[in-house]
Amino acid sequence: MLAFFEQYPIISALIALTSLSLVFGAVLGFASVKFKVEGNPLVDQVDEILPQTQCGQCGYPGCRPYAQAIVNDGDQINKCPPGGQTTINALADLLDVEAPSLDEEHGEESDVKTVAFIREEDCIGCTKCIQACPVDAILGAAKHMHTVIASECTGCDLCVEPCPVDCIDMLPVEKGLKDWSWELPQPANIIATDKKPHSENAA
């Protein structure tokens, strides 16, 4: 055996490399079956970034379908108005592409968060809004007054259209003490700094 290796170094090197590659190939093949990741992890990551308003403004029936379209069909990442520029930037970061600005065709970004409110005395109990709500945030029964669970409402707007008596309003979310936080200070103005103290002293 040893004598054979010594006599044919090239062949023995080839044998060694081949057997190594076979062994590693088997290990890798086994690992890919054994540790297979369920689902598409990239879709999950994209879905994680989307705001989950489930409003359909992107043209898909919810955030996850849009995430799937981005990952699988290479759709544009600038179609989600509720997420706005922050979401686009985060997506661009994740997918390592240039961040485009929001596609106005799908709607405008708004600063105010809204929540649906049913004027209960006008509701006729037709249940249409329940069917429209993508997150089941509306409670009610046929011919009875309906109401929105404000804490679960994503402000998607989808229930407003179907209501036959127009008794659903989108109200801005009230900002209380709890939501308040300090503002970032104005950044230092680098150019003016060497002059300002003097002019102020003079004044």
Place this chain on the structure above:
Amino acid sequence: MRKIWDIHGGVHPPENKIQSNQKPIGVMPLPDWVSLPLNQHVGAPARPLVKVGDHVKTAQLIADAEGFVSAPVHASLSGKVVAIENRPIPHASGMQAPCIVIESDGEDTWTELQPCENYMDLQAEILLEKVRSAGIAGLGGAGFPTAVKLQPDANKKIDTLILNGTECEPYITADDVLMREQANDIIAGAQLMAKLLDNPRILIGVEDNKPEAIKALTDAAQNTAIEIISFPTKYPSGGEKQLIQILTGKEVKSGTLPSEIGIVLQNVGTAVAAFQAIKDGIPLIERVTTVVGRSLQIQRNVHVRLGTPIQHLLSQHGFDENNCARIIIGGPMMGYTVDSISVPVIKTTNCVLVPSEDEMPTPPPTQPCIRCGHCADACPANLLPQQLYWYSQAQDFEKLQAHHLMDCIECGACSYVCPSAIPLVQYYRASKGAIRQQQIDKQKSDRARLRFEAHKERVEKAEAEKEAKRAARKKAAEEARKKIDLTKSQPAEKSDTAKLDPVAAAMAKAANTKADPADEKAKIERNLESARNRLARFNHQLNDARNENDEARAGKLEPKIKQTELKISELENKLAQMAKT
């Protein structure tokens, strides 16, 4: 001499304590009205128990705690409740919040109190309940409900109770004078609290710039095991984690409470409040507040009823509005400015500072960070303020968290030493708020995702069920047809095959939906009737339109008439069929 430890960093700003700590604690005339915010503590706001128009007595319970981390509110005067509404509160936002406003009747009649002389014999639960119902919340400034902190936890043995008499912030002397004047109450309060926590050792930490206070406490604690420890003055030794490190050498892990390492920390003022609540039955309706600043003629400490408008407080001390640069609640390092002088004194208001412009000039304009590193040297929490500043500007929340922004105690030592006068703490406060908001949003969107998925599942299931029903119905119809085919293959009965199919289907459907043929007939008749009426109406309208030569309208009506006629003939057919079967 006991070993004491040192903390990293720290600064030595001018103390400015002499202005206010030379006079005894003053007593204020009662204000005309008080405004008591429902949320003077950390946690859920209290729930009002009185209505507008009610007459209340001093120390009467007017709002009860809502939930575990909450504290009740008591009337601080006797008089009439004139409003329960949003009023200005001492808060950096300048926002308003629900307050109970009481107009004084000038008599200050108290409700009946329940004093207790042999308080040391009471059971721990009863003592704790007394502290809870007295509405005591950390008087040092944080305002955490005291009873929650004193609640013993079966899993964690508390071995050290620390009373914080540090008062490291410049200008403030409320605790200093309290320790001088009421040392006995502090010691008694400490013993009571220790009883609640299953008798740990008691340490009282006081900075060495308060010799009188140290002496008073040492005298009062003579025959007890309580240790009074003085240590070198340095800001911010009075921070919770800092004081623990100074006195015990232990560090509290990031993101945990001191109770994790068996330590509970209370302010000395809180100890007095707890003592008074238990012995005399007096709830927290009054506190000691430092009133200081060069725009005042008298600078001192006063006992002030909670809810007293700052305006009243200042006017009693010769306040010169024109000489006042700003109104600061708290000290110069950690306090915040308020715009309105109608904000009330609340449980956490330890100081009202009204400096003149030359005393506290407007800070010079901000300049770029020169990376001198002074801030990192000064930070008591061992952070890198210049890096935090950098990431705050970029709003890079991940990096901020990686650099432990959440451990910043907002002490302001970094801003104090910064040669570029960067308002560092404000950056950190803003970023902390943004991170908190981001976490809340994240939670909400996670919940929305779950609900969306559940909704989708539900809709799909309902759809599948409908589909199954439809299939079952089709099958039933087919079977019915087969049956009829069978009966039909027997010698000929009635109608021909062409008509049979729809009839069979209709029968099968009827059998399936279990509709009564009589009902069905009545329904068709009703439809027929209304269709005929409609036809008559259309014809009438058509005539009108023709008479008025309104061709457009006539043109619109004609197809409608055709449609209705068709419908009528269809319905008549149906009726005829029904009559046959």
